[in-house]
Amino acid sequence: MGFLEKIRKGLSKTKQAMSHSLGGLFASFRGVDEEFYDELEESMILADIGVETSMKAVEQLRETVKSRKLREAEEVQTALREILVEMLQVGDPFLNLDTKPAVILVIGVNGVGKTTTIGKLANQLQAEGKKVLLCAADTFRAAAADQLEIWANRSGADTVRQHEGADPASVVYDAIAAARARGSDVIIVDTAGRLHNKANLMNELGKIGRIIDRELPDCAKDVLLVLDATTGQNGLIQAREFKKIAGVTGIVLTKLDGTAKGGIVIAVADALHVPVKYIGVGEGIDDLMPFEPDTFVSELI
Ligand SMILES: Nc1nc2c(ncn2[C@@H]2O[C@H](COP(=O)(O)OP(=O)(O)O)[C@@H](O)[C@H]2O)c(=O)[nH]1
Ligand SMILES: [Mg+2]
Helix, strand or coil: CCCHHHHHCCHHHHHHHHHHHHHHHHHHCCCHHHHHHHHHHHHHHHHHCCHHHHHHHHHHHHHHHHHCCCCCCCHHHHHHHHHHHHHHHHCCCCCCCCCCCCCEEEECCCCHHHHHHHHHHHHHHHCCCCCEEEECCCCHHEEEEEEHHEEEEEEHEECCCCCCCCCHHHHHHHHHHHHHHHCCCCCCCCCCCCCCCCCHHHHHHHHHHHHHHHHHCCCEEEEEEEHHHHHHHHHHHHHHHHHHHHHCCCCEEEHHHHHHCHHHHHHHHHEEEEEEEEEECCCCCCCCEEECHHHHHHHCC
């Protein structure tokens, strides 16, 4: 399946929902009046773009329509697309892999899709010829490391693990040593996301961060926050908490295939000012796509 087809399939539920509202809005377009703006705002909120972001986008659209003297449905639609794309362009969309090894720390609450995303990402990087090492720093359950190993086997990546309950930072320490010995290009660190125990989580992530800074002082580093798109605005609340705890450099939004509320992508980028770097559109190994604001918005509207 091609890139566009995959995005289409992943966004089909969102598209269906939005074409009812937004598509209908532009199809029955009778000019830009108050009713139009109200209905537009309403359908954006329904798609989980979020109240604040929807209001902001509609406000910007009003200004654009006025200053450019737009009248036709198509012109207004294009202007709306431009506004949403701009909201999504909030930083570097690519991973920073400039050093050998580079480190990608993957964080987020339980069940959002961290381990699955790591498996998919490892597969992509391995296919690009990079040597990937997966670090099982979610030591909370033994099954977590088993799951990571299964994914590693699928793509030919290496894994480093310890026993259940081990200190996550010490697994990271081992992984860095192994990466040096084996000449790995990228270390991807899986973590346990126990947000309900915030002090503990802060401690854990802080300690991991210090080990990385000490052992690999100038390494290229990404902190990817994984969010489940089906949790909607709740995900946004989690994201704010994690942003406070860790220096998040990118968002991965998973399970877009399972929701009609894909607009959450826009809400997250706009509210956090952190770029969405990848989207998950299924459970398979190929179901992770680099995020492209243009393609996403054109598919949505
Ligand atoms: N439909 C769908 N399911 C996903 C996606 N990403 C992860 N999952 C599923 O979400 C569940 C939890 O994933 P897991 O990686 O174990 O989450 P973790 O606890 O954050 O490590 C699993 O059943 C995955 O198959 C996605 O993009 N789409
Ligand atoms: Mg996991």
